[in-house]
Amino acid sequence: MSMDLTFLGTGSAYPSPHRGASAVVLRAEGECWLFDCGEGTQTQLMKSQLKAGKITKVFISHLHGDHLFGLPGLLCTVSLNCSPTQPPHCVDIFGPVGLRHFLRVALELSGSQLLFPYAVHELEHTADQCPAEGLLSPAVTQSSESLHPQERQGRTICLDEKSECYLLFEEKQFTVKAFRLFHRIPSFGFCVQEHDRPGRLNTQLLKELGLKPGPLYGQLKNGKTITLENGRVVKPSEALELDIPGRKVCILGDCSSLLGEGGQVACRGADILVHEATLADGHRERAVEHGHSTPSMAAAVARSCKVSRLVLYHFSQRYKPASLQKDTEEDDVLELLRQAEDGLRGTATEVVLAEDFLTLTIPIKRPEN
């Protein structure tokens, strides 16, 4: 199964003509999952090769406008382009407490009727995810109104105290968890873990044993031991190659650090860690003051979690895309790359600078010996 990640916006604070506001799409088997939805995401989607109508799940890391304000418009436009013949699926939306109220008010006041149902599943933050002034009072986040006509009741997801993670859902191919970050307001990271899959059948061996393709192949693949007509017993372990390990993609919202052990565990060994790097290391103090990270801070996370690839994004708009960079400009996005690479010297971790419309493929992993 192919998996890829497309960056629709890589700028911080607001969308600009050079960098859209935060939005990343993870695509697997044609289904698209959207991570954050800053203003203008729907237009960036139209400029990309992706189709808005394929979005089945949305994950909002935190409620800052540059990650959120594109969501009502995106849902409206997806609805306009809905095929009336296709049965509508429910769009599941995950995000911080308050997201449900925001979306309800935006859709209701704008008189927006969607052609598909949606549900907002809220993650309960802990009080230590941000300075006290970043916490909203329940009076602001709670909706007293009834559900929007197209809204289905969403869940409230609490932190699992033991793993320090939020289990968002588990489905056939993926388990998705969230974990806590420290930022100016409660912010979350998301971990998409593909399940391990059984290895391929050793057809060469099976042919030598005289077994032809058929139902017995399927039984072996499903982990059953079989007995041939001649009495020979064949175990899956001898007929199957090693398990193919599932891939892991972790996408973090704005943060100056992970909070607790949840993120450390969730990101361990990730194939891709998408981490913000708003400002260069020279502005570290200012970055942290605003709840943000620098490249060496992102690199430290990548190093301790032993990830394969660290992707930096959410750059201050002062950093133009490398293709537009002029020699005369002081702020050079390539400096961010160098700083992260410095922080990862001696490791096998590759660093990538995200740009709007960059697509990264996440290759199928080889069985581990």
Next chain:
Amino acid sequence: MSMDLTFLGTGSAYPSPHRGASAVVLRAEGECWLFDCGEGTQTQLMKSQLKAGKITKVFISHLHGDHLFGLPGLLCTVSLNCSPTQPPHCVDIFGPVGLRHFLRVALELSGSQLLFPYAVHELEHTADQCPAEGLLSPAVTQSSESLHPQERQGRTICLDEKSECYLLFEEKQFTVKAFRLFHRIPSFGFCVQEHDRPGRLNTQLLKELGLKPGPLYGQLKNGKTITLENGRVVKPSEALELDIPGRKVCILGDCSSLLGEGGQVACRGADILVHEATLADGHRERAVEHGHSTPSMAAAVARSCKVSRLVLYHFSQRYKPASLQKDTEEDDVLELLRQAEDGLRGTATEVVLAEDFLTLTIPIKRPEN
């Protein structure tokens, strides 16, 4: 004083890479007034020659997302670019009932602190402005919460039954009114009327009378009769050229028609009437069903109001800008121009198709003889 109108978005329903969502800026003496603020308006502003920080007033015609969803982000970005040395002015925002609640919820939940105060002045609609299902219940539009920290108490503006207009404000140079439109939800048009100004002094005559430039010139200009040393009485009427009539710009939100006499009177003799034309005349039934207009419908308004220029905008995204139009495409925006021109045959009204980033200058008028 120079006055011009810049179109930041001319598309209907949603922003696309070819046409932004609705947003028009009226600029006079460096101050900018924004009419509607669809998603992506702040990015369109950055692409234009205009400065977001110059926006002092915002007018929202109706609460559909393609006219509204860019507003919270725009305010946040204006704030980010605020000069901390300049004393902040209050941004006045005018729009339908419910706008105050929308903005408050969006700013509060996103933790947005503005560096300037703002006030939302709500226009009370009448029940006949839309089908019954387009009216929001007070439970949805009313804010029970307290003001946002940067929010100043706004007014509620009622329809003046006699003139069928809403008086938004009167200032030194302009009077701004609103009037009712018929659409799927309550929608409004805005009329910016520049005040007439006294004509220039006939300096030739004054010199002949032996009067040199000085305070007496100012008295004449201010409408006072003066007496020269030789006893000659000079009336303003003989010393001043004719009054320079004020310009009038009318910008209408989405509509399938004006409602009542307010709009007819407000738009009479306008220098520019900005009117939507979502679909071509061939789709008239569908346009009206969705509360929209076609070019001949817009032309009929322009004709009955005897306006100088009719500017069409809010085109369905099926109509590409003329510059991107391919011969093979069925939908041709120039068809919309021809249909409006047909509807205005025999009049002096000029028709203009708006495109994103088009700027129209509104020349100073000549005194009327």
